[in-house]
Structure formats: C-alpha cells, structure tokens
Amino acid sequence: MKAIMxxxxxxxxxxDVPDPVPGPNDVVIRLAACGICGTDLSxxxxxxxxxxxxxxxxxGHELSGTIAAIGNNVTHLELEQRVVVNPTSESNMIGSGGAGGFADFLLVRDAAPGxxxxxxxxSLSFEEAALTEPLSVALHGVNRAGVGPGSRVAVFGAGPIGLGVILFLRQRGVEDIVVFDMSEQRLERARTLGAKAALNPAxxxxxxxxxxxxxxxxxxxxPVVHTDTFIEVSGAARVIPDAIAMAPLHSKLVVIAVHHEPVPVDFQTALAKEMTFTTSLAYPTEFNDVLESLIARxxxxxxxxxxxxxxxxFMEAFATARDKERSAKVMITFPN
Structure with missing residues (x-):
C-alpha cells in the first residue's frame, strides 16, 4: 500500500509499505478522510x-474510514462499518510515532469497545467525522477556560483549532468574542462561526x-481592557506578554497553542492582577462528546x-496547509 512517510x-x-494485518484484538481501517494538522506541519x-x-x-491522525479487516476477538465491529478513530492511546500513537492516517490502510491495535x-x-460524512479530533482539542480548551454567557473573550489565532474554539464558545452561550488572525480568509470564517469581531493585528x-x-x-x-478571558491558539510569541500587559483583575489566560521556544512572562504584573494561567493539551474526555454533537448535527x-x-x-495539499493565508483545515480524501 501507499503511505506518507x-x-x-x-x-x-x-x-510503498506492507499492508497491515490485524492481530486478534485489532482492526484495519480503509481510510476515507484525514485532515492535515498543525502538528503534522511541525x-x-x-x-x-x-x-x-x-x-x-x-x-496523520485526524481520520475516518471503514473497517477493512478485523481480528477474531473483535465482536462489536463489522466489516465495511463506517468509523472514526481516536488516535490517542499508548498502544497506537497514531501519527505520533505509530502508524499514520495518510495511507491506504491503518492498523488500530486493541480496538476495545468505546x-x-x-x-x-x-448521515455523518467522513470529512465531518475526521474533524472530531481537532474539535476535541478545541472543546478541551473551552472546558479549561470555564467560560459561559456573559464572558468577554479574546481568541488569538483563527486556524482550525481557533475556529473550533469559536464554535464551542458560541455553543456555551458566549456572544462577546473578538478574534485576531493575520489571514483575512480565516477571519471571515471566524465571523461565519459567530465571532462578534474578527480583526487583523497588522x-x-x-x-x-x-x-x-x-x-x-x-x-x-x-491601562487595561475588560476582556475576562484570553485564549491563545496562535503560537505567536508576543501574544502571552501582551495579554498579561492589558489584562484586568482576575482575568484568565488559556494557552492551547504549542510554543516551541520559551516565552517571557511578567509574573510581577500577573501577580498584581491575580491572573489565572491555564494550559490545555489534547482531549482527555472530550472525544465522545464532540462525536455525539456531530452526529446530532x-x-x-x-x-x-x-x-x-x-x-x-498529497504534496500539493501539504503545501496548501502550510500557507496560513490561504488555508484553514485541509482535508485529504481517499477513493472508496
């Protein structure tokens, strides 16, 4: 089979790599859709x-497809069944050291129920199902933020995760959302999803x-603004110190983006403002919730x-995903 390596x-x-063969507790997925993630680019x-x-x-780890082969001990799934995969498990590490979703087929080990x-x-398209994973990252960030109706939120970054954050903020009843991004097309998507304002910091x-x-x-x-929650999804180094500088008393800073270099933090100012710093990684409990919401439309x-x-x-798609001015979520589709 073909696989991106x-x-x-x-x-x-x-x-060209060998076709995967399932063990007794495993399944093989025939890929239908797989999104390109920022971690793939990194x-x-x-x-x-x-x-x-x-x-x-x-x-590749944002994926959906159909069951192509099944182990003898797996009784809760059927051949040709349409499925979505949660890639986070020590036995799989899909796209993060194990097999990847940019391939004709994918082995999923230990396919236990649920x-x-x-x-x-x-009723749920393969592309929509493949969004379960990045949307789960966004939902976990919103859960960590603890926001609700009446919150005044600034979102820095309107890439796929930032757009998901906007989606869940609106679902929580947050109406006062201001989004910043350097890409005009991403800002327009943020407006479509419900941002009150979407602005280019340039x-x-x-x-x-x-x-x-x-x-x-x-x-x-x-001088401070009355934004109560700052959500950093851009990865831009200046966002965190700038947010601390303009934050009001008892505000929150939630960091979802991966910062690959150290970022300076003025803790003297943060202390005076009694700020809350929260980080958010992956989705310990959110995958099922997102999938249920997608299925329920x-x-x-x-x-x-x-x-x-x-x-x-694929190579053309990857180049497009690297172009943040042009792209949001870039989806790879497979013949079925």
Missing part, C-alpha cells in the same frame, strides 16, 4: 517528533480594539474546511 526535515515521501519541519530519526515516521474506534452513521491596535469591544479602564495606573463545521485534495495530490 517523513524521512527528515521537509523530506516527505510516498512510500513534525515535517523538524524531521520528526523531536527531530530527525533513523526511522521514517508516519503522519475506546479507539467509534461507529458513525451514514491593521489594528489590539489593545484599543479590545477596549472598544469589551471596555477599558485602569488598574493601579496601568449540533455543530456547523463546514466553514472549518478550506480545501479538499485526493490522496494522490
């Missing part, structure tokens, strides 16, 4: 999870814009997908 920094290849840039390795690395492989109805003063949207004042002589996710490419155009 990372051989070094920016060295992606379409390799791994490709450095040549692996932690840098170059002697062993090529498979990529853990890694979830049936999906015909064209506006962020502090002034938040002051106009949420109110402004002073604290101990410092409670989430309008179409604005998140900017491009669709067939698997044979």
């Amino acid at each position: 990372l051989h070094g920094p920016d060295d992606l290849r379409i390799d 791994f490709a840039a450095v040549g692996g999870m932690l840098g170059p390795s002697d062993t090529p690395m498979a990529l 853990e890694h492989v979830f049936p999906i109805p015909d 064209n506006v003063d962020v502090r002034q814009s938040l002051g106009e949207a949420h109110g402004a004042g002073t604290l101990y002589g410092w 409670k989430l309008a996710v179409e604005p998140m997908i900017s491009h669709r490419y067939t698997f044979d155009r």
Whole structure:
C-alpha cells in the first residue's frame, strides 16, 4: 500500500509499505478522510517528533474510514462499518510515532469497545467525522477556560483549532468574542462561526480594539481592557506578554497553542492582577462528546474546511496547509 512517510526535515515521501494485518484484538481501517494538522506541519519541519530519526515516521491522525479487516476477538465491529478513530492511546500513537492516517490502510491495535474506534452513521460524512479530533482539542480548551454567557473573550489565532474554539464558545452561550488572525480568509470564517469581531493585528491596535469591544479602564495606573478571558491558539510569541500587559483583575489566560521556544512572562504584573494561567493539551474526555454533537448535527463545521485534495495530490495539499493565508483545515480524501 501507499503511505506518507517523513524521512527528515521537509523530506516527505510516498512510500510503498506492507499492508497491515490485524492481530486478534485489532482492526484495519480503509481510510476515507484525514485532515492535515498543525502538528503534522511541525513534525515535517523538524524531521520528526523531536527531530530527525533513523526511522521514517508516519503522519496523520485526524481520520475516518471503514473497517477493512478485523481480528477474531473483535465482536462489536463489522466489516465495511463506517468509523472514526481516536488516535490517542499508548498502544497506537497514531501519527505520533505509530502508524499514520495518510495511507491506504491503518492498523488500530486493541480496538476495545468505546475506546479507539467509534461507529458513525451514514448521515455523518467522513470529512465531518475526521474533524472530531481537532474539535476535541478545541472543546478541551473551552472546558479549561470555564467560560459561559456573559464572558468577554479574546481568541488569538483563527486556524482550525481557533475556529473550533469559536464554535464551542458560541455553543456555551458566549456572544462577546473578538478574534485576531493575520489571514483575512480565516477571519471571515471566524465571523461565519459567530465571532462578534474578527480583526487583523497588522491593521489594528489590539489593545484599543479590545477596549472598544469589551471596555477599558485602569488598574493601579496601568491601562487595561475588560476582556475576562484570553485564549491563545496562535503560537505567536508576543501574544502571552501582551495579554498579561492589558489584562484586568482576575482575568484568565488559556494557552492551547504549542510554543516551541520559551516565552517571557511578567509574573510581577500577573501577580498584581491575580491572573489565572491555564494550559490545555489534547482531549482527555472530550472525544465522545464532540462525536455525539456531530452526529446530532449540533455543530456547523463546514466553514472549518478550506480545501479538499485526493490522496494522490498529497504534496500539493501539504503545501496548501502550510500557507496560513490561504488555508484553514485541509482535508485529504481517499477513493472508496
């Protein structure tokens, strides 16, 4: 079968690899859709999870498909059943050291009921199902933020995770959302998903814009805005210190983005403001909740997908995903 393998920094290849064979507790998925994630881009840039390795690395973890082969002990799934996969498990590590979703087929080990492989109805498209994983990341961040109706929220970054954050903020009844991103097309998607304002920080003063949207004042002589929750999804180094500088008393800063370099934090200012710092990683409990919401048609996710490419155009798709001005979620589709 064909699979995308990372051989070094920016060295992606379409390799011929053996077809996977399931053990007694495993299943093999025939891929139907797999989204390109920011971590795929990061791994490709450095040549692996932690840098170059002697062993090529498979990529892709936002995936859905059908059951192509099944182990003897797996009785809760059927051949040709439509499914979505939760890639996070020590026995699989899909796209993060194990097999990857940018391939014709994928082996999922230990396919126990309700853990890694979830049936999906015909009413849910494969592309929508593949969004379960990134939406779960976004939902976990919103859960960690603890926001609700009446919250005044600034979201920095309107990539796929940031767009998911907006979606769940609106689902929680948050109406006062201001989003910042450098891409005009991503800002337009943020507006479509319910952001009150979506602004390009290259064209506006962020502090002034938040002051106009949420109110402004002073604290101990410092100028502050009345934004109560800052959610950082951009990965831009200046967002965290800027948020601390403009934050009011008892505000929250939630960091979902991965910052690959140390970021300076003015703890003296943060202490005076009694700020709460929260980080958010992955989705310990959210995958099922997101999938249920998608199946119930409670989430309008179409604005998140900017491009669709067939698997044979993967390299073109990856280049598009790297172009943040043009892309949001780039989806790879497979023939069935």
